[in-house]
Amino acid sequence: MTIRDISITLRVGTPEWPGDTPFACAWAWQIAMGASVNVSCLTGSPHVGTHADAPLHVTDEAAGADTLPLDAFVGPCTVVDVSACSGDIAIPDLELGGAIAGGRLLLRTDRTIATGAFPSEWPALSAETARHLAEGGLKLLGVDCPSVDARDSTTLTVHRLLFQAGACVLENLDLRDIVPGVYELVAPPVKIAGADAAPVRAVLRDLA
Numbered sequence: 001m002t003i004r005d006i007s008i009t010l011r012v013g014t015p016e017w018p019g020d021t022p023f024a025c026a027w028a029w030q031i032a033m034g035a036s037v038n039v040s041c042l043t044g045s046p047h048v049g050t051h052a053d054a055p056l057h058v059t060d061e062a063a064g065a066d067t068l069p070l071d072a073f074v075g076p077c078t079v080v081d082v083s084a085c086s087g088d089i090a091i092p093d094l095e096l097g098g099a100i101a102g103g104r105l106l107l108r109t110d111r112t113i114a115t116g117a118f119p120s121e122w123p124a125l126s127a128e129t130a131r132h133l134a135e136g137g138l139k140l141l142g143v144d145c146p147s148v149d150a151r152d153s154t155t156l157t158v159h160r161l162l163f164q165a166g167a168c169v170l171e172n173l174d175l176r177d178i179v180p181g182v183y184e185l186v187a188p189p190v191k192i193a194g195a196d197a198a199p200v201r202a203v204l205r206d207l208a
Contacts, residue, residue, distance in 0.1 A: 076102035
């Protein structure tokens with residue numbers, strides 16, 4: 001069975017949202033310095049690299065990353081190429097032609113930090129499209145860009161509509177080598193209490 005890694009590699013220099021805390025990796029203990037083991041120390045925002053947002057990200061006192069439902073992040077999904085879109089993504093742009101596999105939708109915009117640079121813009125679902133999908137039973141929306149909302153959004157409408165409907169959000173995927181179609185998604189978030197987001201190691205597996 002082919003396993004396709006769709007995660008961003010976390011390293012020093014992985015692009016963070018402008019103004020957010022960058023990823024860093026240092027040594028707490030080193031064998032070379034006389035310690036019995038090497039132990040690294042990681043710092044940085046949980047939004048750097050591939051991650052799942054929690055409702056706490058957009059609403060005070062909402063659920064944190066440790067409460068995200070695992071079943072939303074594991075199961076059949078549909079990958080759709082919307083790289084030709086700019087601005088708002090409408091329902092016809094998705095060209096779904098049927099049901100979304102497992103209620104999980106991944107959007108390939110080709111505006112990804114996997115290139116080593118933070119994109120200046122990316123397409124995002126219109127509020128109407130997000131509401132339509134959420135009301136239709138969407139469990140998870142994943143994107144290869146830094147946010148399910150547009151870069152200049154201050155209302156984070158798509159986040160809010162999805163969270164209000166009980167859907168989950170997966171951001172900063174690497175879908176450059178993924179052909180549109182149906183796959184099995186395996187992308188459980190790390191269980192971090194009190195955090196507004198959590199890192200994810202996301203993979204796709206062929207169903208056939």
